[in-house]
Amino acid sequence: MEMKMIYARLCRFFTTFQLVVLASAILAQTAKEVNVLDKNIDFEHIDVELTIEAAQKLVRAKVRFDFVETTSRADSAWLSCPRFAVSKVEVDGREASWRIEDDRLIFFYENVGKPSASHSFYIEYEVVAPTELHFVGWDDNSHTRRRQIWAHRPHTWLPYADDRLTMDFRITFDENYQVFSNGIRKEITPNADGTTTWHYSLEKPHPFFSTALVIGQYEWDTLTTHSGLPVELWYYPDLKSHRKPTYKFMDEMVDFCENELGVKYPYSIYRQAPLTDYLYGGMETTTSTVFGDYMLIDERAWWERNYVNVNIHELVHQWFGNDISHRGNHNVWLTESFATYYAKRFEKAIFGENAYQWVRLKEEENALLAAKSDDYAIGDGRGGTHRWYSKGSLVVDMLRDEMGDEAFRKAITYYLQKNRQSEVETADFRQAVAESSGMQLDWFFDQWVMRGGEPHYRIQYEDQGLSLLVKVEQIQEITPEKPPFRANIRFEVGYTDGSRSTHHFLNDSREQLYIIPKEGQQIYLLFDPGNRILKRETIVRPKYDVFDQLLNTPKMIDRYRALVEMRDFPVDEKAEVLQLAWKKNRYHLVRSEIVAQLASDSSAASIAVIRDALKSDDVYVRRAALTNLKLHHKSLIGPVAACLQDSSYSNVIAALRALKQLDHRHLRKYLRQTDGQQGYPGLNVRIAWLETAIRFGRIKYLDELRDYLSPRFDFRTRINAVEAIGRLEICDDSIASALVEAALYWNFRLGDATKPVLKAFAAKPNLKSFIVKALQNTGAEGRKLEADLGL
Secondary structure: OOOOOOOOHOOOOOOOOHHOOOOOOOOOOOOOOOOOOOOEEEEEEEEEEEEHHHHEEEEEEEEEEEEEEEEOOOEEEEEOOOOOOOEEEEEEEEEOEEEEEEEEEEEOOOOOOOOOEEEEEEEEEEOOOOOEEEEEEEOOOOOOOOOOOEEEEOOOOOOOOOEEEEEEEEEEOOOEEEOOOOEEEEEEEOOOEEEEEEEEEEEEEEEOOOOOOOEEEEEEEEEOOOOOOEEEEOOHHHHHHHHHHOOOOHHHHHHHHHHOOOOOOOOOOEEEEOOOOOOOEEEEEEEEEEEEHHHHHOOOHHOOOOOOOHHHHHHOOOOOOOOOOEEHHHHOOOHHHHHHHHHHHHHHHHHHHHHHHHHHHOOOHHHHHHOOOOOOOOOOOOOHHHHHHHHHHHHHHHHHHHOOOOHHHHHHHHHHHHHHEEEEHHHHHHHHHHHHOOOHHHHHHHOOOOOOOOOEEEEEEEEEEEEEEEEEOOOOOOOOOOOOOOOEEEEEEEOOOOOEEEEEEEEOOOEEEEEEEEOOEEEEEEOOOOOOOEEEEEOOOOOOOHHHHHHOOOHHHHHHHHHHEEEEEEEEHHHHHHHHHHHHHOHHHHHHHHHHHHHOOOOOOHHHHHHHHHHOOOOOOOHHHHHHOOOHHHHHHHHHHHHHHHOHHHHHHHHHHHHHHHHHHHHHHHHHHOOOOOOOOEEEEHHHHHHHHHHOHHHHHHHHHOOOOOOOOOOHHHHHHHHHHHHHHHOOOHHHHHHHHHOOOOHHHHHHHHHHHHHHHHHHOOOOHHHHOOOOOHHHHHHHHHHOOOO
């Protein structure tokens, strides 16, 4: 899955959203004495009536909270209400004392001095253009954009308090649109004025931060899982054919989670809806997940980015995130690591062991990339997304290896049952593991959760005839605060008769020696078969030992590890081995790496491998060939041209770009063959076609490419257009204005893609003036952008 930004989930922990009691000095307008406590009331229920006027980006709301006292020493509290124009506040049905302080609404209630004494808080307000409620497409007079209103958190459009509560939402909007929110849809009521009121009710307390509102033009289908859970799958009416490939394996996902976790889905319904210009991959809210509509795919776009991983990740959050929520940023791994881990396990169940190892490899790359910047732990609030998602998922893998399947699954079920409907910390999970299994794993949590870093092993060995003498060193920084890692390491020895032996050792020192008895004529020694330990490794051995690992180890991931080690070997020393490995391997990860390493070799045998790759039945292998072609591959123009009709949009683009280099004089023919292909998402084929045509001298197509920069298109289309314009290095007043608008757009993904292009243009004397002119009259944001560009 594309990893979503953690920001949205962490907002609930910012102190500005905490419910506190305030000192009397803050409320100088009243004569009441206020006591200061961390939390003096519990919100139990929210009842909301919303009317939204899209053209004005206006929200009108009537909101009632039911709350109970938790202490007899306080009589006020506050809610986050940024920029609310408040017209009425009542407590227990009577006008209340209140005031606005910064973004907080502070109100008084009569404390009756009894625990659990009940009260109600009522507010009427309006708010214009709340920052967390996005109005998309309403300014597009061409009606190209989908018109939507969406939020995946309640901040800025609802009064917010960090609590668990039940909900009733009544949202009134234009009858031509559908409304999506949390819980059971109780009623859809047509009104005489052409609006409809949608009533959603969530009868089980949930974390209030996990609240969504979506308004748009949708249809939905409902499937029922084997356990009887209704699942609503929302989609755009004009893209009904996209529903099936998008939500593929949905029924299997719920069954997988319930079986694997040992706990039934916590709520009475589940639904999902795509959003335009969505900021992340997906976001679970209680019972209701939203995701970027660039993953509302057709069959061919499956190979660009499908929704499977994000889909199962967000579903798992209904257990890890909503039913059980983490307390504080330093515990976010309890939510994200487990969702990432079980998404990976589901893909293993559907796609097999090799696909699972491919995901693990990407997780390892992310974790080790983060380690280049710092060594924060996954149990640290500064750990960052690569650790909370990728490293945490690998740590859970290692925990399962340490405990064994049965004990691990028992611990997860026990943890979920014991802590349901609550907030948890790492200590709660540690306790659940100990209580359910009887295992003392404090060393594991201290090493892999509370401490940062990863081991770096250096392996050397020598053949002593009847045995192998193996030296294992940990060469990462070791200090009293960072002792050597403890791990149960394994070695696999392969023999000429095809047999193998596996040997286990405890490794917990800076340097250790191990003796491995031989059971025959050895052909390879493999450290950590299956790549189970998160680590860096340096293996001191001759090249032929690496070749033997590639050609003889049984697991795909271990053969791939050998290939990675071979990247720096001269091609003439490895070409024959790679050609043999090509014939012995089928999985795309290995075959794609072989193609990448053989691409620089102009021998007939290596070119034959590239030809086979272009004709492969695997999308990723064809893609590897198309993206690694060199000028000495001109004999492959025929199979490259055949890929202009590939089942993958990315492969069509790669083929067109390759032919521009290999067979430029026939480019007109290739453009003719691909004219009319649009691609998905973001018109990716069409925009690549326009870029190629413009490079070929067909400047008339610049107007169409320029148009795709405009706000009337979704952000993925705009990003593709921005990047094409950047490669073409074409700019004028209208392009510069469009680029500046894109850089300042609220969706940070579009801004992040546009700013490098602006910076490159600003550095070119012939283009700089266009950028400077476009930045005029763009306000404070424009001045900041101007400074970022060095202007």
